Amino acid sequence: MDQLPESIDEWTVAVAHENLTSVSIHDMSLVSASKFGLSEFLPLRVIWRAVESTKFKGGDYELDHWMDDAKKYLKTYPSWSVYQQSFRLNKQPGEGNFYLAKLFQMDAAAVQSKEITNNVVFSPIKTRSMMKAAHDHYATPTKSRNLAGDPASDSSIFQDIPSTRGSRGPEELWKQLYPKAEDEQIVNTALVNFLRAITTPIPSIKSDWTIHRKSFKATFNDAEYEARTDGYLRGKDSSEARVLIEVKAPLRVHKMSEIRMQESAQTVAWLKASPETPRNRPYRRVHVSQDRHEIFLIFAKYGNEYLEYLNGTGNPPSDDPESFLTMHEVGPYNTKDRADMEDLAPIIMALVLRADDDREAEQGKPQGPSQQDKGKSKVKVEVKGKGQGKKLF
Numbered sequence: 259m260d261q262l263p264e265s266i267d268e269w270t271v272a273v274a275h276e277n278l279t280s281v282s283i284h285d286m287s288l289v290s291a292s293k294f295g296l297s298e299f300l301p302l303r304v305i306w307r308a309v310e311s312t313k314f315k316g317g318d319y320e321l322d323h324w325m326d327d328a329k330k331y332l333k334t335y336p337s338w339s340v341y342q343q344s345f346r347l348n349k350q351p352g353e354g355n356f357y358l359a360k361l362f363q364m365d366a367a368a369v370q371s372k373e374i375t376n377n378v379v380f381s382p383i384k385t386r387s388m389m390k391a392a393h394d395h396y397a398t399p400t401k402s403r404n405l406a407g408d409p410a411s412d413s414s415i416f417q418d419i420p421s422t423r424g425s426r427g428p429e430e431l432w433k434q435l436y437p438k439a440e441d442e443q444i445v446n447t448a449l450v451n452f453l454r455a456i457t458t459p460i461p462s463i464k465s466d467w468t469i470h471r472k473s474f475k476a477t478f479n480d481a482e483y484e485a486r487t488d489g490y491l492r493g494k495d496s497s498e499a500r501v502l503i504e505v506k507a508p509l510r511v512h513k514m515s516e517i518r519m520q521e522s523a524q525t526v527a528w529l530k531a532s533p534e535t536p537r538n539r540p541y542r543r544v545h546v547s548q549d550r551h552e553i554f555l556i557f558a559k560y561g562n563e564y565l566e567y568l569n570g571t572g573n574p575p576s577d578d579p580e581s582f583l584t585m586h587e588v589g590p591y592n593t594k595d596r597a598d599m600e601d602l603a604p605i606i607m608a609l610v611l612r613a614d615d616d617r618e619a620e621q622g623k624p625q626g627p628s629q630q631d632k633g634k635s636k637v638k639v640e641v642k643g644k645g646q647g648k649k650l651f
Contacts, residue, residue: 262299262306262515266577273300284479284570287382294378294483294523302583303567303575304522309588311601319541319557319586321608324615328607335459338603345596355455362448363593367551371441371507374516378523380483441507446488448593449505449548453491456603457610465613466494467503474527479570485520485527491610493617498535499528500613501544510549510590521545522585525558530568536616538565541586544609553602554589 263269273279276297283301316322332338337354344351344360351360446469453467473486489503502524506517525543536542545556561580566572575581591602 260515262304262518264306264308266305266579266582269300269303269305269582270577276300283568286380286478286481293376294380294519296519298380298483299519299522302522302526303564303581304526304583304585306518306522306585306587309586311589311591311598314555314588314601314605316605316608320539321541321605321612324608324611325604327611328604331460331607332456332603337455337459341455342596342600345594345599355459356452359448359451359455362444362451363551366445366448366548367594369441369444369507369550372512373441374506374508374513375442377487377504377520378483378485378527380481382481383477383479442505445505445507445548445550446503449503449546449553450489452593453503453546453606456606463610463614464494464617465491465500465610467491469503472497472499472502474524474531476523476527476530483523483527485524487524491613493613496617498532498617500536500542500616501546501609502528504545504547506547506549508550510547510552510554513549517547517549518585518587521547521556522583525583525585526568529560529565533565535620536613537620539616542616546606546609548593549590551593552590553593554587554591555602555605557586557588559584559586 263272270279273281278297278300281301283303286298286301316325335355337356340352340354341356341360343349344356351357351364450467450469457463457465457467467489468491469489471486471488472490473484475482475484487499487502488505490499491501491503492499504517504521504524506513510517525545528543540559541557543558545554545558547554547556560583561578563572563575563578563581564583567575567581591598593599
């Protein structure tokens with residue numbers, strides 16, 4: 259399939275073509291570990307919608323409340339101004355918080371790879387009989403030896419491979435979750451450096467971007483899968499994910515379906531593994547994805563009917579949009595283009611400010627001045643105070 263469904267009608271045609279019309283994600287049954295493909299993607303009931311970056315409106319994704327403060331914060335950054343000037347012809351990256359971000363963005367723009375790593379692996383649920391068979395297969399009456407001749411225990415067969423309730427599958431398949439191609443590492447470093455440069459100068463911000471590869475597991479009746487991210491936005495004093503990071507070496511247009519399927523699987527696994535955090539408010543499940551030198555923002559939208567489908571509760575899903583997961587893909591933002599970066603940076607800042615306010619709201623902390631007082635507050639140059647007047651609801 260060259261293109262994933264972008265409407266409910268297209269999804270209906272696709273599942274019929276793959277003979278999956280009556281198949282639920284809870285009906286999936288596998289005999290061994292496998293890569294995440296179209297037959298696993300379609301039962302997730304995901305629709306993709308592309309939005310040009312120039313048509314982005316903060317109000318469409320519940321970000322308007324934080325956009326003004328985000329722009330004011332950026333204006334206080336001397337290093338942001340230096341970064342803006344670096345887009346001049348033959349201008350070298352200047353010193354400041356964005357120095358490394360700019361260097362790696364230039365490196366990422368030179369990447370030529372068209373290969374992508376697989377961050378999602380599907381496995382069957384391991385039954386008692388499967389566990390016994392696996393034990394009998396690997397159990398030996400004497401110590402075994404590895405290729406170097408050193409004693410090795412049975413567990414060394416899957417050394418450094420994540421343990422799951424399902425079949426581990428071939429070792430080489432699981433190892434695809436861990437090695438990062440050199441080109442992909444460059445893109446990952448470029449993105450995380452850029453994200454951190456935007457928010458690090460404000461010490462009062464309580465969220466931080468990390469390169470830690472957090473994994474989420476989605477478990478259904480007969481199958482499960484593990485999806486691993488390339489980083490995420492988390493609280494400085496907690497490990498909950500607020501925004502996921504996903505990177506690929508090639509341009510998105512060259513591997514569109516594969517990339518979208520992985521991001522869909524990550525979002526679903528995130529919903530399954532962490533249903534309460536962030537709270538189920540519109541557009542709180544977000545990806546910041548970079549493919550070569552282009553950045554995309556993916557905002558997920560879903561309704562209670564979709565959550566019931568994932569959890570196997572309620573009535574069979576209908577054709578109502580609320581029973582689907584809709585991924586709004588905003589972009590691309592070209593890291594070689596000054597105007598694109600000037601548009602993107604305030605959105606990134608707003609995402610972080612919103613995450614901070616969401617966390618405080620979930621913890622029952624007061625949200626500061628009322629909305630009517632918001633216009634009276636000013637962002638100070640010293641950026642020591644938290645965004646004055648920010649309020650979640």
